[in-house]
Amino acid sequence: MSQTRHVPVMLQRCLDLLAPALAQPGAVVVDCTLGLGGHSEALLSTFPSARLIGLDRDKEALRLSGERLAPFGDRADLVHAVYDELPEVLDRLGIAKVQGVLFDLGVSSMQLDEADRGFAYAQDAPLDMRMDQTTGVSAAEVLNTYAPGELVRILRQYGEEKQAKRIVGAVVREREKEPFSNSARLVELIRDSLPQAAKRTGGNPAKRTFQALRIEVNGELSVLEAAIPAAVKALAVDGRIAVLSYHSLEDRLVKQVLAAGAATTAPPGLPVVPERYQPRLKLLTRGAELPTEEEIAENRRAAPARLRGAQRIREETP
DSSP states (O other), X not given: OOGGGOOOTTHHHHHHHHHHHHSSTTOEEEESOOTTSHHHHHHHHHSTTOEEEEEESOHHHHHHHHHHHGGGGGGEXXXXXXXXXXXXXXXXXXXXXXXXXXXXXXXXXXHHHOGGGXXXXXXXXXXXXXXXXXSSOOHHHHHHHSOHHHHXXXXXXXXXXXXXXXXXXXXXXXXHHSOOOBHHHHHHHHHHHSOHHHHTSSSOTTHHHHHHHHHHHHTHHHHHHHHHHXXXXXXXXXXXXXXXXXSHHHHHHHHHHHHHHTSOOOOTTOSSOOGGGSOSEEEOSSSOBOOOHHHHHHOGGGTTOEEEEEEEOSOOOO
């Protein structure tokens, strides 16, 4: 797979959001979703005195980004870790606070482009979808072994799939004949089980089911629920965080954490708000920022992106 095809989403906007915190000498920035290293390469090039820590749970991504970031030498530390492990990683590296944190929560283009990983519904592949292929259950195991009610919940909650019951009914009937192993069979089954009207809207009808399976297989939302507060906590005063989300569940979670940090925690009616109740964060984006039409035309993967940013304005209060 050529790395030239990988275009980091909303790259310039992410750099602009983080810039005031990373221009200072000795700044440390964490790329929590290293992928192929596109954002990281730009961070290291743009901020020549910054040190980067890159996390990824995918060993192949670490290998490829390691080659890409090799020219930056010891300015880049690449770590095999899931992003909710950020506190442990910083602890191991002896870093108390960081100046910048970036999350790009999209599936890495490498995982989508490599047919044998089973993320893409456009081509036939084994139903795997694990970002770290050394651990956990595959998408095929989820489809073949989960109780019907659990599958319906996953499709509704993670895929926002209105036809979840109908799809799961078909999955359960089919898996009794023969367990699922490849994506093409699942895509075909979804097409066959949806009513005509549902097929006419919103792109490939398998998209929502594949998203739901991916989130379940990788525990993405529970990981994110721990990771965003941990990243905010790791920020030094004046440090900044930028988060790119790609579906409403992720974006809602990010919004809640950042909004809570930017709100006062004082009981209502206090004439003067004591320091310990003051907001810890200042929001840097009005709502979620969207990619420009030009960017979407150049990089279709940017279309669903939502960017939120915040700056730490005071210490955590014990």
